[in-house]
Amino acid sequence: MSSLDRFVMPPMVVAMSHDLGLPLTQVMQVTGVYLFAYGLMQPVWGLISDRLGLVRMMRVTLLLAAGATIASVLVPSTQGLLVARGLAGVGFSAAIPASLVYVSDTVAAGKRQRELTDLVAVIALGAAVASLGAGVLSHLSNWRIAFVVTGVSALLLVVKLGALAEPPRTRAHHHFLAPLAEVFRSRATVLVLLLAVAEGAVLLGSLTYLPAAMESSGANASIAGAITAIYGVSVFGFARVANYLSRRHVSPVKLIAMGGAAALVACICAAISQKPLNAAVATALIGMAWVFLHSTLQTWATEVLPSARPTVVALFGSGLFVGSALAAVLVAGFAETNRYGDIFLLAAILTVPLSVLGSRGRAKWSGT
Numbered sequence: 001m002s003s004l005d006r007f008v009m010p011p012m013v014v015a016m017s018h019d020l021g022l023p024l025t026q027v028m029q030v031t032g033v034y035l036f037a038y039g040l041m042q043p044v045w046g047l048i049s050d051r052l053g054l055v056r057m058m059r060v061t062l063l064l065a066a067g068a069t070i071a072s073v074l075v076p077s078t079q080g081l082l083v084a085r086g087l088a089g090v091g092f093s094a095a096i097p098a099s100l101v102y103v104s105d106t107v108a109a110g111k112r113q114r115e116l117t118d119l120v121a122v123i124a125l126g127a128a129v130a131s132l133g134a135g136v137l138s139h140l141s142n143w144r145i146a147f148v149v150t151g152v153s154a155l156l157l158v159v160k161l162g163a164l165a166e167p168p169r170t171r172a173h174h175h176f177l178a179p180l181a182e183v184f185r186s187r188a189t190v191l192v193l194l195l196a197v198a199e200g201a202v203l204l205g206s207l208t209y210l211p212a213a214m215e216s217s218g219a220n221a222s223i224a225g226a227i228t229a230i231y232g233v234s235v236f237g238f239a240r241v242a243n244y245l246s247r248r249h250v251s252p253v254k255l256i257a258m259g260g261a262a263a264l265v266a267c268i269c270a271a272i273s274q275k276p277l278n279a280a281v282a283t284a285l286i287g288m289a290w291v292f293l294h295s296t297l298q299t300w301a302t303e304v305l306p307s308a309r310p311t312v313v314a315l316f317g318s319g320l321f322v323g324s325a326l327a328a329v330l331v332a333g334f335a336e337t338n339r340y341g342d343i344f345l346l347a348a349i350l351t352v353p354l355s356v357l358g359s360r361g362r363a364k365w366s367g368t
Contacts, residue, residue: 128232
C-alpha cells in the first residue's frame with residue numbers, strides 16, 4: 001500500500017490539473033512535497049522505532065497516512081492538497097523500512113534473502129498497479145477514487161496489524177541518537193549507504209526519465225506509461241528467479257554482479273535509442289537489476305550492523321531517494337534539450353563502479 005500510494009499520483013497529475021483548475025507545475029509541486037517528506041522522514045522513523053516498537057510505530061504511521069490520504073480527496077485548495085499529501089508521505093514513509101526490519105528481526109539469516117526478495121516483489125507490484133490503475137481511473141472516472149482506495153486500505157491495515165506480535169527487543173541505546181553514531185563508525189555500513197545513493201541515481205533515475213525519453217522520440221503518453229509498467233512485472237517475475245538462486249546458495253557477490261550487468265545493459269540500450277522497443281527492453285532489465293542488485297544490497301543493509309538495524313535500513317531508503325534526486329538535478333539540462341541518450345550513457349558509466357565496489361565490498365565483508 002505504501003508503494004501504491006507513492007506511485008499513484010504521477011499518472012494523474014494532468015487530470016488533477018484540469019479538475020482543480022491549477023497549472024500543471026503546481027500539481028507537480030504536490031508530488032515533490034510528498035517525495036521530499038517520504039525520503040526525509042525514513043531515518044526519523046528508524047530512530048523512533050527502537051523506542052516505540054516496530055508494530056506500534058507502523059500502526060501509528062499508517063493511521064496518520066490514512067487520515068491524510070482521505071483528506072486529499074476532500075481538500076479544495078492547492079495549499080490543503082500540499083499539506084495532505086505531505087502528511088501522507090510522512091505516514092507512508094515508515095512502512096517499507098519497518099517491514100524490512102521486521103522480517104530481518106524475525107527470519108533466520110539463511111532464509112532472509114528469499115523473504116526480503118518477496119518483499120521487494122510486492123513493493124514493485126504496488127508500483128505496477130499504481131501506474132496502470134491510476135491512469136485508467138483518471139481517464140475513465142475520477143482521480144479522487146485512487147486516494148479513497150489507499151486511505152481506506154491503510155485503515156484496514158491498522159486493524160490487521162493489531163494481531164501482529166512485536167519482535168523481540170534486541171537493541172537498547174542510552175541516547176536517542178546513539179544508533180547514528182554507530183552507523184558512521186562502521187566503514188562497511190557507510191559503504192552500503194553510499195552504494196544506495198549510487199543505486200538510486202542509476203536505477204530510479206533511469207526509470208524516472210524513461211517515459212519522458214520515449215515521448216521525446218514520438219511515443220504517446222499511454223504507450224510510455226504502459227511500457228514503464230513493465231518494470232513492476234519484471235521485478236515480480238525475476239523475484240522468483242532470485243529466490244531459486246538463493247535456494248541454490250548462489251552467493252550475494254554473484255547476485256550483485258548479475259544485477260550490475262543487467263543495469264549496465266539496460267542503460268546502454270536506452271542510450272542507443274529511446275524508441276518504445278529499446279525502452280521496453282531497458283525497463284525489463286532495470287526490473288531484473290532491482291531484484292538482483294537492490295534486494296541483495298538491501299539484505300546487506302539489514303545485516304551489516306544489527307545493533308542499529310532500523311536506522312541503517314531507513315538511511316538506506318533515504319539514500320535511494322537522495323541519489324535519485326541528485327541525478328534529476330544534475331541531468332536536468334540534458335533533459336531540457338532532449339539529450340536523453342547522454343543521460344543514460346552517464347548512468348551506464350556510474351553502473352561500473354557501483355557494481356565493482358558493491359561486489360568487492362560484499363565479498364570482503366562476507367570474509368569477516
